[in-house]
Amino acid sequence: MSFRKIEIMDTTLRDGEQTSSVSFSASEKLTIAKLLLEELKVDRIEIASARVSEGELQAVKDVTKWAAENNHLSAVEVLTFVDKGVSINWMVEAGAKVQNLLTKGSLNHLTHQLKKTPNQHFEEIKENIDLAQNHGIITNVYLEDWSNGMRNSKAYVYEFLDFLSSQAVTRIMLPDTLGILTPEESFNFIKEIKEAYPKMHFDFHAHNDYDLGVANVMAGLNAGADGLHLTVNGMGERAGNAPMSSTIAVINDFMPHLKIGVNEKMLYTVSKLVENFSGLVIPSNKPIIGANVFTQTAGIHADGDSKNNLYFSDLMPERFGRTRKYALGKSSGKANIQKNLQELGLQLNDADLKKVTQRIIELGDKKQVVTKEDLPYIISDVLDRTYEEKVKVNTYVLTHSKGLKPTTSVSITIEGETFEENAQGDGQFDAFMNAIKSIFKNERLMVLPDLIDYAVRIPPGSRSDALCETIITWKNENREFKTRGLDSDQTVSAIIATEKMLNIIIS
Template identity: 75%
Template sequence: MNKRKIEIMDTTLRDGEQTSGVSFSASEKLTLAKLLLEELLVDRIEIASARVSDGEFEAVKNICSWAGENNYLHKIEVLTFVDKGISIDWMVKAGVKVQNLLTKGSLNHLTHQLKKTPEQHFSEIAQTIALAQQHGISTNVYLEDWSNGMRNSPEYVFQYLDFISKQPIKRVMLPDTLGILSPWEAYQFITKVKSGYPDLHLDFHAHNDYDLGTANVLEAVKAGVDGLHLTINGMGERAGNAPIESAIAVIRDFLPEIEINVKESSIYKVSKLVETFSGVRIPVNKPITGDNVFTQTAGIHADGDNKKNLYFSDLLPERFGRKRKYALGKTSGKANIEKNLQELGLKLNDEDLKKVTQRVIELGDKKETVTKEDLPYIISDVLDKSSSYTEKVAVESYVLTHSKGLRPSATVSVNIEGELFEENSQGDGQFDAFMNALAKVYKKKKLALPKLVDYAVRIAPGSSTDALCETTITWETENKTFTTRGLDSDQTVCAIIATQKMLNII
C-alpha cells in the first residue's frame, strides 16, 4: 500500500519563540535549526518573523548561510507581511528563499484590522507574491484567523481561495489562530477546503487553547491535509501550539497509512535542549517527554509488567530515546523494588526483600524522594548486623540550632529504659552540640560514652541535595571498636540515628 506523505514544518524558532519570556540567541537558533533538520529530520523549519530586530536578522543570516552550504535553504522559511516589499528586502539581505506570507483568513480581521475590501487585499497580496518571484523567493500563504473565517465568514474564505489558487504559490496554510476549533470542526472545515481545491497543498497550524491541539491535528490528517505545523514541547503563544512529540506518536500509532519523516528516537534529546535554551520547564506529566510519563509508581503495575507486560502499550519509551522506570515510594511493591535491583545487578531473598520494601514505603510516607541509587544504602541499613539489639535507649526528641555569630546548640530528650532525661549544650557544630548534651545525660547516669574515632557521610553517585545519605560512625570503647550507620535525607539526622544504635549496643 502506498502511504500518503505528510510534511512536518517545525515552527519552534518562530511561533514557539512567541512563548512569553522566551528569546533564543542567534547561536541557540542555529544549533536548534541544525538539530531539527539533521537529527529530528523535519521537512521544513520556520525560523523567524521578518523585520523583528537586528538580532533576529543576524540569526536568520547565520542559519541561511549554513543551510546554503548544506543544501537545506529550500527548507528554511520566514514569516513575512503584505508591506509593499519591506519584508522581501529584509529576506533578500538575509538570504532566505521561502516566505510564509501573513494574510487575512477571516472577514472580521480584514474589515476591522486592515479596514480593506477583499479586492484591495487580494491585489496587494498578488503584488507581494510577484515581487518575491522577481527575487527568486517562493511563497506560502497563511490565512490568519482561518478557523473563525470558516465559522463566521465562509463566503470570504472561499472567495480568497478562488483568488489564491490562481497565484504562483506552493502552500496554503490554515491556522487555528486562537485555538478555537473542536476536532469535529477541524475535520469538517479541512474536508470542505480540500474537496473544493484538491490541487492545493494545505498545511494545518493548530493551537492548544482548549488542549485540543493534538486531537485537531489527528482530524486534520484524516481530512486530507498535506502538512502540519508543530513545535517542540508545544511551545507557542498563550497555551502554545500542537506539540510535535504527541502529534508524531498519535499519527504513527493511529494512522499507519500516513508516512512522516520525523525520527522519533531523537525527540527527547531535542526536547530537553529546547527546555534548556528556553528556560520553560517541561511538566513532569507531559506526554512523551515529561519526567514521569514512563515511570510506573504503583507496585501492581510493576508486577503486571513482569507478567506478560500487562501495563505496556504501543507507547514504548525506547521509541523516543527513553527508558521505563519504576518509582520507589509509599506505593511501591516488591515488584518495583525488584525491577530497580535488577538494573543494579542485585538480588535479595524474599525475607530481605520484604524488609527493604517496608523501609522504602516508610521513607516514601515521609515524602522522601527515593531513587534507584539509594537502594544499596537502604539495603545496607535494613540488613545492618549492628541493628540486632534490644532497643532500650531512644532519642525521643531534639532541637538543633545554628545561627551566624552564635555557637550551635542542642536540646535533647533521651529515654533510657523507661526513664526520661533532658539536657542542652553548645558545640562546634550541631552534631557536636548534640553529643555534648548527650554526654550530660550519661554523666547523670554515671556512664561514659564511647570515643568517636571516624565519621563518614556519602550519598549515591549522581544524586541531588534531596538524596538519601548514609552516615557511618566508628566508635571506640576500652574493650572494642565498632561501627554504626544512619540513613536519612538529612545529614545530621543520619548521625543521630547512627548514634542511637550505638547507645543501644553499649
C-alpha cells in the same frame, strides 16, 4: 495499503519563540535547526519573523548559510509581511528562499486591523508574490485567523482561496490562530476546503488554548490536510501550539494510512535541548517527554510487568530513546524494588528484601520518591543492623535560635528503661550528643566512644531533597568502628548512626 505523505513543519524557532520570556540566541537557533532537520528529520522549519531585529537577521544568516552548504535551504522558511517589499529585501539579505506570507484569513481582521477591502488586500499580496518570484523566493501563504474566518465570513475565505489558486503559491497555511476550534469543526472546515480545492496543498496550524491541539490535528489529517505545523514541547503564544511529541506518536499509532519522516527516537533528546535553551521546564507528566510518564509507582504495576507485561502499551519508552522506571516509595512494594535491584545488578534474599522494603516505606512517608541511586545506601543501612536492638531513641526536640545555643530534649530507652535529658551544644547534633552522654554517664556509668570523623554524602546525581547518608567513625579504648545513618534530613541521619553506635557498645 496506500500511504499519504504528510509534511511536518516545525515552527519552534518562530512561533514557539513567541512563548512568554523565551528568546533563542543565534547559536542556539543554529543548533536547534541542525537537530530538527538532520536528527529529528522534520520536512521543514520556520525559523524567524522578518524585520524583527539585527540579532534575528544574523541568526537567520547563520542558519541559511549552514542549510545551503548541507542541501537544506529549501526547507528553511521565514514569516514575512505584506509590506511593499520590505520583508522580501530582508529575506534576500538573510539568504532565505522560502517566505510564509502573513495575510488576513477573516473579514473581521481585514476590516478592523488593515481597514482594507478584499480586492485591495489581494492586489498587495499579488505584488508581494510577484516580487518574491523575481528574487527566486518560494511563497507559502498564512491565512491569519482562518478559523474565525470559516465560522463568521466563509464567503470571504473562499473568495481569497479563489484568488490564491491563480497565484504562484506553493502552500496555503490554515491557522487556528486563537485556538478556538473543536475537532468537529477542524474536520468539517478542512474537508470542505480540500474538496473545493483538491490540487492545492494545505497546512494546518493548531493552537492549544482548549487543550485540543492534538485532537484537532487528528481531525484535520482525517479531513485531508497535507501538512502540519508543530512545536517542540508545545511551545507557543498563550497555551502554545500542537506539540511535536504527542502528535508524532498519535500519527504513528492511530493513523497507519499516513506516512511521516520524523525520527521519533530523537523526540526526547530534542525536547530536552529545547527545554535547556528556552528555560521553559517540561511538566513531569507531559506525555512522551515528561520526566515521570514512563515511571511506574504502584507495586502492583511492577508485579504485572514482571509476569506478562500487563501494564505495557504501545507507548514503549524505548521508541523515544527512553527507559521504563519503577519508583521507590511507600506504595512501591517488593516488585518495584526487585526491578531496581536488577538494574543495579544486586540480589537480596527474601528476608533482607523484606527489611529493605519496610525501610523504603518508612522513608517514603518522609520523602515522596526514593531514587534507584539511593538503593545501595538503603541496603547498607538496613543490613548493617546485625546487633540486638537494646537501645531505642524514642523522641527528641532540637531547637536552634539566633543568638542562643542550640538545645535538645531527648527520650531514650535502654534495655526497657526510659530516660530523658536536656542539653545544650555548639550545634543541634552536638546538643543531642551531650544529652546522650549525660544519660549514659548518670544512669549506666559508661563513657561513650569519641567521635573522630563525621562524613555526609548523597547518591550521585541526587537532588537537594535526596536521602543523605551520614557515616560516623567512633573510637574507644579498644578499637575504631563506623556506623551509618540514612534519612532525608542530615541531623536525623546522624542520630540514626548514633543509635546504632549505642546498640553496639551495649551489646
